[in-house]
Every structure is written in C-alpha cells, then in structure tokens.
Amino acid sequence: MTIASIGTSPPSLSDDLFRKIVTEMEDGIIVLDERGVILFCNASVEDLFLHAPESLVGQPLEVVLPPRSRKNHHQHLSGFANGPADARYMGSRNSFIVGYRADGTEVNLGATILRMLTEDGLIFVAVLRDLTERHGYQYQLEQLANTDPLSGLNNRRAFTNLASRHIARCREIHAPVSLTLFDVDHFKSINDRYGHDIGDTVICEFANLLKSATQAGDLLARWGGEEFILLMPEANLVRSGAIAEMVRRNVQVLEFGQPNGLNLRITVSAGVICSTEADETLDNMIRRSDHALYAAKEGGRNRVTLAGPRQTLAALA
Template sequence: MTIASIGTPPLSVSDYIFRKIVTEMEDGIIALDEQGIIRYCNPSIEGLFLHAPERLIGRPLEVILPPRYRKNHHHHLSDFASGPTDARYMGSRSSFIVGYRADGTEVNLGATILRMRTENGMIFVAVLRDLTERHGYQHELERLANTDPLSGLNNRRAFTNLAAPEIARCRDIHAPVSIVLFDVDHFKAINDQYGHDVGDTVICEFADVLKSVTQADDLLARWGGEEFILLMPETGLVRSGAIAEMVRRSIQVLEFGQPNGLRLHLTLSAGVICSNDADETLDNMIRRSDHALYAAKEGGRNRVTLAGPREALAALA
C-alpha cells in the first residue's frame, strides 16, 4: 500500500509514518556524515538550539557544541565510528551532554546516537532531548540531601563525601590538613530556658560567624546538634589554631538571639588537630579532633585545645 501526494513520489505506509514521526516529534534529530557535517535537522532542533534547521545544514556539529568541547569532538566521533556498537545513549541520572545555543547559552541534553552504514558512507543520527529541567530537579534534590536545613551548611553526609578527596589531594602534594570541631557551650540550657526557636536562631547566627572565617577551599559543615566541623586544606596547626581562637573570641563578645528580642552571650569550645600522616584516615582525624574538643570542655569550656606535632604546639605557645 502506498500514499501519494500531487507532485511527489508515492510513499509506502512505513515511509509515511517514519517521516511523520521524525518531523513532528518533540525530540530534536540531527544526522551527520563521517566528517561531522550536519546533513539533516528536524524542526524540533530549533527549539533546542535556537537555530533554524536550514541554517545548520552543511555546517559542522561544533557549531552547536560549547567552545570548550569542540577540540575533542572529532576524537569522540571517531571512537564511536570504530567501536563495537551501533547505538549509544548519553543522558543518565549523573551524566549528560551539553549543547550550545544561538544566543550563547547552554542546554543539558540526553542523546541516543545511532550509527548506520549507507551506500554513501557512514551516517550518524542523534536523537536529542532537553534534560535541563530534569537535571535541575535532580541537582536540587542532591543539594537538599547534602544540606543542613537549619544552618544551610553542608551536613555530615556531605562533609564526609567532600572531605575524603580533599584530604587525598593534600596527601599527594605533601601538605598538612587541619580539622576544627566547634561546640556551643551549654547549648541545652538555651533550649531549656528560652525554647527551641531561640536555639535555632543561635545555631543560624553561629553558622554565619563560622562562614565569615572560611576561605574558598575550606569545608564547613554542621556536624550535629550544636557541633560544627571545619576542614582546612594545606593548613598547619598554628594557623588553624589561631583561626579557632579568633572564632572563640568573636563569639565571646557578640550578642545572639536578637531576632527573638534577646541578647544572649555565648562561649564555645573547640578541638583542633593537624595531620601530615599519609596513612591517617578521615575517621581517625575526626576522632582526634573530638578528643581535643572533649579536653577543652573538661578544661573548663570557652577554650581551644590543640592536638598535633610538638613543634607546632611550641610555636603556637
């Protein structure tokens, strides 16, 4: 059975359906030759890249790739052409490809790429889907899973995941790593006397103080309750101890709970450790900082206790 239109060759039912799908589907479709030149675009390509399809025909695929990816594109295309499979999908939960639009913005894409051999040589067909909204949603879910909802800082899970590779990096360059564990003194009494709303306000205000002393490479998190943890890469005990002491003195003179009409004066205790040991694990470093914090509390609170090399302790004294 065939379907014919005036002035056009007859189409079989399968050809008609195929053309209907390709022309009207929401996903963008691009066909490339072996040199990476665009030979066909369906109408949906304009919605993805803001280029009229006819303006892309005959141009290299690089025109819709961000400049930073253009150099390696032919290498990837060549690998696929000589590979064992005729189809490849990119656009999973954790990965996607990036397209470059006519207005200079970028779009996150999932792509099913097909390889077909024809009498005119190899043809590559890419079916492209906009994943920007999906990846934005997933990114927000991941952010929420890694963020303490009260303070807005990293939570314990995020800190553990981020700290391990940062420590490994410091080990590779033979640099020290310091950890400070902070604890708001007598925090339970604040909750008991003024209520949890005031306690929550104190946590948020204390987090803001800690944010003000961190640098770009530092890793700050709410460790739990009234405890906060700060990892400082490439930082020795002298400097990390001085920063902890600066925070302690700042807390001592500031007033907290003001959004609730209060002017609370707080103190904190801190345990500071420094590690140069290539074999020391993150768990052990945190354990040592916790022991140092315990010593600060046992010593009367409102103090910073350091644990590290003797020469570093002597320099600080």
C-alpha cells in the first residue's frame, strides 16, 4: 500500500510501526501542519475522496472540504490549536462532518483529530471514517419510526415532534397557526361490510387526497385509525377552514375503492381551530380541534366546524 508524505513521518512513531498502522487501517489518515496543509495521507484516503494520495500532499485541507465549509476552516483549526483538549471527535450516529470528493460529490465522515507538538512544530492527525452507509441506515430507521406504514404519512410521533417546532416558529414571528382534525364518517361500517382490505384502500386514497390539498410547510399526519391531522403554519381560520371545506367537498363527489372493483361514496367531517395565543400548547390545540370535530359529528357529519379563539363553534356545512 502506497504512503505519500512530505519530509519525515510523525516523529513520535518509528517508521516501521507507523507503516504497519497505516497499511492495516481501513480508515483514512491525514496529517496537517498548523497552517492546514496536508503533510501526509495514507492510501485509504483515496477511497474517501477519490484523490490519489500523492496528489493531496502539499495541498491545503480545503481541497477535501465542501466550498461552503472552506471559509471557516482556518478559524476552526486555530480554535482547536489553542484549545485545552488534544483530541476532538466529530461524527456519530446523529451527526457527521462532510468531505468533498474529486467528482464533486460529498461524503459523510466521522473524524478523530489529534493535536501533537513535535520537534518540527504543531501537527494535526485526522483519522477519518466513511459514515455514509451508517447514516443511510440510520435515516431509514428514523423514517420507519416516523412514518405510518399504511398511508405513508407522518405518524403521531413524528407529527408531535415536528408540530412543536412549527408552532414555536409561528410564536416567534407572531403568526397564527391552524390545526384541523379530519375523520372519515362511518368508517367502521366500511370495514364491517367490505373488509379491512377495502378499509385500508379508503385510508390510502383519502391520505392521497389530503396530500394534494396541502402546501409546502404544512404538516400532515395520520393521527390514528380513520383520523388525520393537518397543521398549517401562518394560516388563519378563514384559510384553514376553506382548505378543510375543499377537502370535504372533494371527498363527497369522488368514488373510493375503485382498485378493488368498488365505487364507494364516503364523507368526512373536520374540526378546525386557529391559535394566536403565545402560551397555547399543542395539546390544548388538539383538544380544541377534537371538540370542534365532535361538534361536526354531532351536527350530522359531512361538515366542517370552525372553532374561534374562545371556542365559539361555527359549521360550514
């Protein structure tokens, strides 16, 4: 395995021991001087960055950093050089640093960076590991944990986590945020009469209809069973109510279950609220929306009920 270097190898290790380490290690190793110039790199670096090792020696480290990261690189290096610790660890299951490859693509890396004072001055030794596969696997696990397997929408867990952030941002800019709960009317009778496979088809078709009615920035999820929830940041009660009414009317005129040879007519009810109070919690918003949905059901179903800030209810249909 080829080793490329300038000058002598790091003085704290014998040449034989150093060569054994670098030739048997799959991780990439880069040695920098205090200016951030590459003094040494092992052959495994080529797998990470698609650069031949000898082509990197003498180059600034910026050559393997994304353009967006190069501006602040020297500041970070200087901070590490003057800091209290002799080692830094970057990259884990939940975070990573980004490398820049010769073909213009990026690679997710974990890094252990050591600071060493030698006879020739201060040097940095970076041991780099490709985390792309690990982070891809982690992303898939997170997607599975946050996605409703039937509808493909966010599940309740994901909605709760994401909604809190949306609400906090709306509070910061003093903007309203609206919440709607949808419920497929008489869904149990669909399952009882046609079977759960047909019920699942209806759920998926209704989820697709809801997705077509949302915009970028809206947060949609399957809340459970035949209930769906929609958060609309910066939307007032008039706008969110109009969206809910559009969904209700579309459902009323469409036929469901066609892939299974059926032409089912269904209806939905919805409870819509708008929050402008800085201290209102997501839980309270959901309670108010659920109360409005209950009113829509009690009022005969196939309708949208709006709840004002003081829980004044008004039906659109």
